[in-house]
Amino acid sequence: MYEKKEQVKPLAPVAAANHLEIESNAALPPEFMTRRRQTCIKFTGCLFAVLSVIVTILLVLTFTVFHVKDPILNIDYKNSNIRTLDRGLNATVEADISIRNPNVALFKFSNMTTIVYYGETIIGQTEAMFGEVGARRTLRMNVSIELRLLEVDLSFGILSISSYTRVVGRVKIGGGNKRSLVVRMNCTMNLNVSSHRVEELSCRRRVSL
Numbered sequence: 001m002y003e004k005k006e007q008v009k010p011l012a013p014v015a016a017a018n019h020l021e022i023e024s025n026a027a028l029p030p031e032f033m034t035r036r037r038q039t040c041i042k043f044t045g046c047l048f049a050v051l052s053v054i055v056t057i058l059l060v061l062t063f064t065v066f067h068v069k070d071p072i073l074n075i076d077y078k079n080s081n082i083r084t085l086d087r088g089l090n091a092t093v094e095a096d097i098s099i100r101n102p103n104v105a106l107f108k109f110s111n112m113t114t115i116v117y118y119g120e121t122i123i124g125q126t127e128a129m130f131g132e133v134g135a136r137r138t139l140r141m142n143v144s145i146e147l148r149l150l151e152v153d154l155s156f157g158i159l160s161i162s163s164y165t166r167v168v169g170r171v172k173i174g175g176g177n178k179r180s181l182v183v184r185m186n187c188t189m190n191l192n193v194s195s196h197r198v199e200e201l202s203c204r205r206r207v208s209l
Contacts, residue, residue, distance in 0.1 A: 068173060070181065071101050071207070072205075076095070077201055078094040079198065088152055089154065093116070094142065095126075095144075097112075098139065099183075101133040101134065101171075103135060103171050104173060107171050112131070112167045115165075124147040125145070162186065163189075164187075166182065168181075185203055188200075
């Protein structure tokens, strides 16, 4: 018996397939090819325009809304209660402290300290261990600072003192835009012993990282 051998049909040459594809494209009307090119160009232009708008919006938000701004510290020393002693005095000074947060995120501070000096001698101090200021809000605090000075000349009825306030905190906006801040304020003033008033108050604020 003879076995039948299967006849294997030869594959079409690659060149012939490419030739058929070229003929298929050539059969398309020129108007269709032109419209297809124009559609591709329009789509690419629209995609580029959308990406440009998105990038612009992100840049604007980064430098405006998401930009971390410095908190604003203000201090107003009010009238004092002065008790004179032999060659010295005890006094209580009322301070109105405000912290304004211009950011869109919470400002948290871990420590706020106010120190009062007579010359280079510390005569009073007060601390607030922690606190927070809401987004675009202002926190106000009224604190009393006890002053004690044993050796001072009160013959002129005026006592020149100074204060130093330091606030340590941080602002975190979004997922990673975080900034630690230290707000400092130096003030000079006069205590009028006879009227018990704080006079000639002058303050200067400074913010550092």
